[in-house]
Amino acid sequence: MPGGRSRALPLLAPLLCLILGTARVQVQATEDDGIALAIVYDTSGSMREPVRTAEGKLAPKYLIGNRALEQIVRRIENFATNSNTPRVVHAGLFIFSGNKTLEAVKFGPLDCPAMLDWIKRYAGPNSGTPLGLALDQAARAVLDSKLSQKHVLVVTDGLNTFGPDPALIVPRIHRAAEAKGTGVSIHFVAFDVAAKVFAPLKKMGVTVVGAADEKQLHQQLEFILEEKILLEREEKK
Numbered sequence: 001m002p003g004g005r006s007r008a009l010p011l012l013a014p015l016l017c018l019i020l021g022t023a024r025v026q027v028q029a030t031e032d033d034g035i036a037l038a039i040v041y042d043t044s045g046s047m048r049e050p051v052r053t054a055e056g057k058l059a060p061k062y063l064i065g066n067r068a069l070e071q072i073v074r075r076i077e078n079f080a081t082n083s084n085t086p087r088v089v090h091a092g093l094f095i096f097s098g099n100k101t102l103e104a105v106k107f108g109p110l111d112c113p114a115m116l117d118w119i120k121r122y123a124g125p126n127s128g129t130p131l132g133l134a135l136d137q138a139a140r141a142v143l144d145s146k147l148s149q150k151h152v153l154v155v156t157d158g159l160n161t162f163g164p165d166p167a168l169i170v171p172r173i174h175r176a177a178e179a180k181g182t183g184v185s186i187h188f189v190a191f192d193v194a195a196k197v198f199a200p201l202k203k204m205g206v207t208v209v210g211a212a213d214e215k216q217l218h219q220q221l222e223f224i225l226e227e228k229i230l231l232e233r234e235e236k237k
Contacts, residue, residue, distance in 0.1 A: 036107075037152075043125040048124065051214070059214075064214045075225055077110065092108065094141075101134040104118050107145075131154070135186070156189070185207070187228055187229070188201060190208065
């Protein structure tokens, strides 16, 4: 019997290695599973122009945009925390600063207090529209993330006024993602500007939706979050 046990040990060794190896792969998959989201928020001067609020009154677009941005933050926070299974979300906020872009909230593990604090302190827009540069910086942040689901969400009310056009940046993003063996989903919300101005991006696979007022802005953001980024409805199926 002792000899039988000793002969069985070499046979068990490969099986144990297989089990342990599978476990390591599962742990790695769990560590990498999550959402990397970079938000580009338009802080150009045109965001001071008025549009209709949900109550039908007129208010500067940036005030309406701030409320929409808060909606995004709280929606993602709810997604990440209100579940029996922990959900990993990394996020960052990118804005315009003159003819440059600024990482207003550094990309990393979801920091809702920092996002909400930025919204509270934001004094209003006074910038150009380096939309292509902001898109490029936001995409590089999610591409550097190890999380499997990568998204860039852009809320803007105008066309690029400085630097490369987004239509030149999107193909670069796709090539960079392909080189890394991954993908990046890009979503544009055209706020108080015809969505057709971003038609070239739509042909490249970018999600493009339009919103003429506060009500539509909230509806379109909810659509993108539910149907494109968080995919909770698919999880429930």
